[in-house]
Each structure stands twice: as C-alpha cells, then as structure tokens.
Amino acid sequence: MANPGGDAVCNGNLHKHEKQSDGSPSGNCAKNGIVKEAQQNGRPHFYKPIVESFEEAPLHVMVFTYLGYGLGTLFGYLRDFLRSCGIEKCNAAIEREEQKDFVPLYQNFENFYTRNLYMRIRDNWNRPICSAPGSRFDVMERVSDDYNWTFRFTGRIIKDVINMGSYNFLGLAASYDESIRTVKDVLEEYGLGVASTRHEMGSLDKHEELESLVAKFLNVEAAMVFGMGFATNSMNIPALVGKGCLILSDELNHASLVLGARLSGATIRIFKHNNMQSLEKLLRDAVIYGQPRIRRAWKKILILVEGIYSMEGSIVDLPQIVALKKKYKAYLYIDEAHSIGSVGPTGRGVIEFFGLDPRDVDVFMGTFTKSFGAAGGYIAGRKDLVDYLRVHSHSAVYATSMSPPVAEQIIRSMKFIMGLDGTTQGLQRVRQLAKNTRYFRQRLNEMGFIIYGNEESPVIPLLLYMPAKVAAFARHLLNRKIGVVVVGFPATPLAEARARFCVSAAHTREMLDTVLENLDEMGDLLQLKYSRHRKSTRPELYDETSFELED
Amino acid sequence: MDFKRVKDYFSWLYYQYQIISCCAVLEPWEQSMFNTILLTIFAMVVYTAYVFIPIHIRLAWEFFSKICGYHSTISN
Numbered sequence: 001m002a003n004p005g006g007d008a009v010c011n012g013n014l015h016k017h018e019k020q021s022d023g024s025p026s027g028n029c030a031k032n033g034i035v036k037e038a039q040q041n042g043r044p045h046f047y048k049p050i051v052e053s054f055e056e057a058p059l060h061v062m063v064f065t066y067l068g069y070g071l072g073t074l075f076g077y078l079r080d081f082l083r084s085c086g087i088e089k090c091n092a093a094i095e096r097e098e099q100k101d102f103v104p105l106y107q108n109f110e111n112f113y114t115r116n117l118y119m120r121i122r123d124n125w126n127r128p129i130c131s132a133p134g135s136r137f138d139v140m141e142r143v144s145d146d147y148n149w150t151f152r153f154t155g156r157i158i159k160d161v162i163n164m165g166s167y168n169f170l171g172l173a174a175s176y177d178e179s180i181r182t183v184k185d186v187l188e189e190y191g192l193g194v195a196s197t198r199h200e201m202g203s204l205d206k207h208e209e210l211e212s213l214v215a216k217f218l219n220v221e222a223a224m225v226f227g228m229g230f231a232t233n234s235m236n237i238p239a240l241v242g243k244g245c246l247i248l249s250d251e252l253n254h255a256s257l258v259l260g261a262r263l264s265g266a267t268i269r270i271f272k273h274n275n276m277q278s279l280e281k282l283l284r285d286a287v288i289y290g291q292p293r294i295r296r297a298w299k300k301i302l303i304l305v306e307g308i309y310s311m312e313g314s315i316v317d318l319p320q321i322v323a324l325k326k327k328y329k330a331y332l333y334i335d336e337a338h339s340i341g342s343v344g345p346t347g348r349g350v351i352e353f354f355g356l357d358p359r360d361v362d363v364f365m366g367t368f369t370k371s372f373g374a375a376g377g378y379i380a381g382r383k384d385l386v387d388y389l390r391v392h393s394h395s396a397v398y399a400t401s402m403s404p405p406v407a408e409q410i411i412r413s414m415k416f417i418m419g420l421d422g423t424t425q426g427l428q429r430v431r432q433l434a435k436n437t438r439y440f441r442q443r444l445n446e447m448g449f450i451i452y453g454n455e456e457s458p459v460i461p462l463l464l465y466m467p468a469k470v471a472a473f474a475r476h477l478l479n480r481k482i483g484v485v486v487v488g489f490p491a492t493p494l495a496e497a498r499a500r501f502c503v504s505a506a507h508t509r510e511m512l513d514t515v516l517e518n519l520d521e522m523g524d525l526l527q528l529k530y531s532r533h534r535k536s537t538r539p540e541l542y543d544e545t546s547f548e549l550e551d
Numbered sequence: 552m553d554f555k556r557v558k559d560y561f562s563w564l565y566y567q568y569q570i571i572s573c574c575a576v577l578e579p580w581e582q583s584m585f586n587t588i589l590l591t592i593f594a595m596v597v598y599t600a601y602v603f604i605p606i607h608i609r610l611a612w613e614f615f616s617k618i619c620g621y622h623s624t625i626s627n
C-alpha cells in the first residue's frame with residue numbers, strides 16, 4: 001500500500017492525540033511503543049496528526065439542561081400519578097390485570113423516560129419519507145392529535161427537503177438512473193432471492209466476484225460478504241473468540257459489536273472512548289494477571305474498535321492502537337461501517353487515512369449500507385481467517401446469502417470508487433466528500449457551535465444539550481425544508497443531546513450554504529452557539545478502576 | 552411602532568424562557584400550571600422581600616451602629 005509521506009523520516013515526531021496532549025506521563029508509553037515498532041520494522045512512518053475536539057459546555061448550559069430534565073421528570077411523576085389514579089388514560093404499555101401482582105414491568109428508568117420525556121418530542125424521530133434518500137428527499141407530513149401518542153398522515157408531502165441525515169456519504173443511494181442498469185440486468189438474470197445459504201447452494205458467481213473485488217479494494221488477501229451488516233458483527237465475533245478469551249471494547253462501540261461480544265462468551269472489558277492510556281492499562285493488566293482466579297494466560301485478546309464513531313464523529317486512533325496491539329500481541333478487529341469509502345484519499349477507510357499497512361489489522365469488518373448505497377457487510381483479512389469464517393460463521397451456515405442485485409450494486413459502487421468503470425468520478429466523489437466535510441465543519445466552527453469529532457469525519461455532531469432545544473431545532477429546520485437527525489438519550493449521555501449531520505458528496509455547495517445559513521439563524525434564535533473555543537476537557541487521564549461486565 | 556418592537560421583544564423573551572426552562576415541551580395545561588406555580592413563588596418572594604427586608608435592614612443598621620459605637624468608645 002502506498003505510504004504517503006513515507007520518505008519523511010520522523011520517527012520521533014509522532015503526533016499524539018490532541019485529547020491527550022497535556023503531558024500525561026503514561027501517554028508516553030504508547031508513544032514509545034510506536035516509535036520502537038517503527039524502528040524495528042525499518043519503515044519510518046509519518047502519521048496524520050489527529051485533530052479532534054470535544055469541547056465542554058459552559059456551566060450554565062449544563063445547569064439548565066439538568067433543570068430541564070428535572071422539570072420533565074417532575075411532570076412525569078405527576079402524570080404517572082394521574083394515570084395510576086385513573087384520572088388520565090394511560091396510552092403506554094401497562095401490565096394486564098392478572099399480572100398486577102408480579103414484578104412491575106414498566107417502572108424502570110427507560111420506560112419512564114420513554115413515556116414521559118421522549119413521548120413529548122417524539123415527532124422529531126422516525127419521520128416517514130417517500131423517496132430515495134438522496135441529497136434531497138420527500139417527507140410525509142404527519143400530525144398528532146394526542147400529543148404524539150398517535151400520528152395521522154395529512155396526505156401532504158413536504159417536497160425536496162435537504163437530507164442531512166442519511167449515511168449516504170458518496171451519494172450512491174439514489175433513485176434509478178442509467179448507471180444502475182447493470183443492477184437491473186442482474187435482477188433479470190438472477191432474480192432476487194437466493195433461498196439458500198453460502199454453505200449450501202447459495203454461493204453465486206456474483207458473490208465470488210464481489211469478494212475478490214472487496215479484497216482488492218482493501219488490499220488484503222481475502223474477504224467474505226454477508227447479507228446484513230449487523231449480523232456480520234454479531235455472528236462473526238463469536239466465531240473468532242470464545243470462553244477464555246478477552247475482548248477489549250471501546251465504550252462507544254455499536255450495538256452489533258456489543259451483541260457479538262456478549263454472544264461470544266468471552267470476558268469483556270471496556271476502555272474509555274479512544275483513550276490509549278485506558279486501553280494500555282487494560283492490556284497490561286490482562287497480560288500480567290491473566291484470567292481471573294485461575295490466572296492462566298488469556299487464549300486470545302481481541303481489541304474491538306470502530307473506524308468512525310457515529311455518535312461522536314471521532315476517528316479511531318489507529319496508529320497507537322496498532323502499536324499497542326503489537327506491543328502486547330493482541331488481535332485487532334476494526335469495524336469500518338462508516339469509514340469505508342468515506343475517509344482516506346481514495347476512500348479505502350482508516351487504514352489509508354493513516355497510511356498504515358493493511359496487514360497491521362487482523363480483522364477488517366465493514367458494511368455496504370453507508371458509502372456503497374446497498375446492504376450487507378464484509379469481513380476481510382488474511383486468507384486463513386476468511387477460510388475459517390467460511391466454515392464456522394453462523395452467518396455463513398444459517399443465513400441466506402446476499403441477494404444478487406444487491407451484490408451487483410455493491411460491485412458497481414466499488415468499481416465506481418476504484419475507477420474501474422473507466423471514469424474518475426468515483427475519486428471525485430471521495431474528494432468532494434472530504435471537501436464538503438471540511439467546509440461544513442469549518443463554517444460551523446466559525447459560527448461558534450460546539451461540534452464534536454475529528455475534523456475530517458463526515459459525521460458531524462452538533463451539541464444541543466437541552467431537550468426543548470432538540471425538539472425546537474428539528475421542527476424549525478423541517479419547516480425550512482432541512483431534514484436533520486437529532487439524537488438523545490439513550491444513544492448519547494443524558495445531558496449531551498445533539499444533532500448529527502452526515503455530509504454527502506451529493507450535497508452541492510448551495511445546499512450546504514442554505515443549511516448553514518439556516519443553522520446560523522437557528523443558532524441565534526435558540527442560543528446554540530455555546531462554543532468558547534476552549535480545549536477539550538474530557539477526562540484526560542484514566543485512573544478509575546477498570547470494570548468488568550457481568551453477564 | 553415602538554409598541555410592536557417591545558411586544559416582539561417580550562415574545563422573544565418568553566420563547567427563550569420556554570426553551571431554556573424546558574416548558575416548551577410540556578402540554579398546555581402543564582405549562583400554565585408550571586407558569587402559575589413559578590409566578591406564585593416569584594410573587595411570594597417579592598412580597599416577602601418587600602415586607603421583611605426593610606425591617607431587617609433597620610435591625611442590622613441598629614446592630615452594627617451599636618457595635619461601631621461600642622468600638623469607637625473603646626478606641627477612645
């Protein structure tokens with residue numbers, strides 16, 4: 001793989017994470033690790049500096065946020081009281097009469113939150129759309145007569161809303177046009193369903209073609225594709241690790257990784273998000289102490305990380321993780337669901353973004369749902385790994401293989417990105433995405449919003465904090481024909497509700513400018529420009545005791 | 552003209568209050584309940600302040616002037 005800046009000999013000049021730049025003593029271990037590795041291999045590396053910020057909110061904002069939740073909770077209790085007295089009709093799920101004496105089912109915090117807080121602003125989520133999720137889409141208008149307990153369609157359609165919410169990074173999810181012709185041809189030839197698993201009759205030449213293309217795209221030995229991205233994670237991790245193995249998982253990993261890790265039966269330890277001190281401490285403890293009680297060495301240690309974290313917009317600190325992994329001889333599994341196709345000079349994901357060698361990562365996982373505008377996922381890496389998974393993965397044995405038109409759509413998209421279709425349009429899209437990302441992030445920063453994440457990540461979270469602002473933000477923007485995704489608890493910490501923009505290569509400069517103008521007005525109306533451009537105040541040092549997930 | 556600007560300003564202020572106190576997400580009857588409670592508390596605070604603060608200030612004044620007077624005799 002090309003090694004950008006490989007001739008620049010700068011072993012000592014390693015850029016550490018900005019978050020950790022306060023001269024923390026234990027940070028140097030990770031640094032030394034990398035330097036040593038680099039020298040051992042005789043391959044001098046220059047890694048991209050990671051510019052990532054997680055600015056802390058001003059104190060008064062936090063105070064008002066918690067006050068707001070407090071008010072909501074108070075009124076929630078009042079409403080629950082009214083419901084239990086029978087004064088108000090309860091629309092939420094309740095126990096049946098004969099279940100009343102058993103353990104209460106709907107009294108935990110999540111249910112309370114859904115019933116009394118989320119329900120009030122529910123109209124901002126799950127809005128039905130009725131067109132392809134391209135750069136603009138059509139939203140079906142709906143109203144609620146009972147404060148969001150039920151919705152009713154008015155039959156009107158809000159046309160041409162700018163789509164800032166879909167993970168359509170390269171704009172490849174679009175309605176039918178001539179370029180999708182090959183998919184139609186495949187549909188005519190193969191039909192939709194395969195009706196068999198990869199293990200049995202379900203291996204088609206399209207799958208083989210796709211797999212060799214994925215391997216080529218990622219510059220690895222072999223790859224295997226699965227029909228569903230979520231299942232790729234949750235079914236393959238159990239095939240790779242099991243009892244007696246240790247999984248080190250980032251605290252913000254996607255649910256599919258969490259599920260896979262739990263299903264595997266391995267011991268799971270969680271490190272702070274992208275925090276190398278925390279990871280190193282866990283690794284060192286794992287190597288020194290071995291398994292609890294019996295003190296035997298762990299069979300395998302697997303580090304689970306994502307390429308781009310979809311809620312924080314941060315990019316994994318891969319050079320340091322690779323260094324740690326080599327130093328402690330662990331395995332590395334990286335989920336490139338968001339980063340594949342969207343970062344790196346030619347869209348090859350975080351490996352290319354940092355200019356690393358693909359052999360440094362043991363298991364590549366990714367999905368075709370985001371950049372490729374299709375469905376499914378892949379696992380790639382060394383040939384023996386992939387061959388092992390072909391035999392042992394539940395997804396290969398029990399799940400129907402990928403539908404041929406979907407495979408063809410992925411092949412088409414991948415060839416488009418690689419330039420195998422004879423044009424440079426794919427590369428232009430990747431460049432356009434990077435340009436759009438930088439422009440959008442820079443403008444938002446200038447306006448004074450607090451945005452999280454790496455400056456090159458196309459997922460851009462804008463912090464809103466207060467629940468009333470979340471609702472007002474989404475509603476106002478939809479009135480101005482901009483569709484945004486707002487996220488709150490439980491996807492984020494309670495006090496850190498945010499809007500998440502996903503920039504796409506299909507967004508034109510005019511669209512972005514319209515959005516930015518509206519955001520500017522919104523920021524003034526709702527007082528969202530919290531930023532004081534202070535440096536990150538996320539916990540820098542990790543001295544909490546490590547905790548283990550009980551199962 | 553000016554009246555309209557003042558009105559706009561107050562509606563802006565009320566909107567900010569609603570957004571920041573989070574009562575914008577409440578249902579109308581809850582909102583009026585919350586506003587009533589808040590207004591009552593506020594009114595009571597103002598009334599209490601009006602009634603008691605002058606007395607306290609006078610007492611404090613007397614107290615401190617006594618101390619000061621005492622001190623001044625000592626220093627003499």
Ligand SMILES: Cc1ncc(COP(=O)(O)O)c(C=O)c1O
Nearest residue numbers: 228229230254256337367369376
């Ligand atoms: C990090 C990560 N992994 C896996 C998935 C699941 O992929 P899919 O939607 O293709 O099932 C997602 C989807 O959101 C994701 O964000």
